[in-house]
Amino acid sequence: PAPRTVLLTGAAGGLGTLMRELLPAYGYELRLLDLRPIEGEPDAIVADLADRDAVREAVRGVDAIIHLAGISLEAPFEKILGANIVGTHHLYEAAHEEGVRRIVFASSNHAVGFTPRPQGDDPLISVETPHRPDTFYGLSKAFGEDLAQFYWDKHGLESVSVRIGSCFPEPTSVRMLSVWMSPADGARLFHAALTAEDVGHTVVHGSSANTRLWWDLTSARALGYEPEDDSEPWAEKLIAEQGELDPENIAHAHLGGHFVSDPPIWPY
């Protein structure tokens, strides 16, 4: 049966807020969790992924989990270790112990950020491309994908790891023209990842069907994902403001963009 009750971790964050708005239309009942309280959501669970018992209680009785919580930018390794590596392990272990069948894991393009982005006639980047993290942050996402594979092989807990490009209301850079995922397409992709049958552990790229796409959406489409959006309407304006990407600039030459040279730092 299709999952109905879904734990959304990181529900106070940018993507969590967008998904809280969009996913109920697909029939899901969301249980919310975040380190921070959420205004207007008194039932949201306020908990740190570091708290094993709280995580176990939070996953009890849900059909599936969308795991967004964690540090979403670069930070010192010790911080990333706690929130993203130990925290994601707590979540997987709790899900296994409580018999949750599937986790949709918010991985990131930064797990493979040092992959050169295609130029000219180069083929699109495949989901089979090796891990090439561009930050400790990206390294934690590579770990999360391996954790997902391990819990599938060892315990039969299914996952879809979504290597999200940039999911924001609008693309705001020339790079984002290639990796943007509209919030509506994000909800379509999460819905497909929750409902497709026999996913085992599947890695997919998370973006809209952008005209300037850098990566292959085949495995995402195989889940039933049909993207409806394209960043192209923003292209003329963004290129006029920022100029075309310069292949000599390493931040422009790799999938991870400025994370390869000058990553944004987590504020707390």
Ligand code: NAI
């Ligand atoms: P965000 O930083 O806005 O949200 C992350 C949320 O996780 C925050 O509300 C924070 O309070 C919570 N959190 C952090 N540490 C926690 C802990 N130890 N225990 C419980 N909650 C904790 O990030 P955003 O943009 O919403 O991203 C969501 C997820 O998707 C993240 O895992 C991020 O790495 C991933 N992602 C997002 C992309 C995007 O374009 N927005 C791109 C690629 C990946």
Ligand code: 15L
């Ligand atoms: C990410 O992984 C970050 O969490 C998000 O804030 C964006 O910076 C995104 O990647 C991106 O590459 O644009």
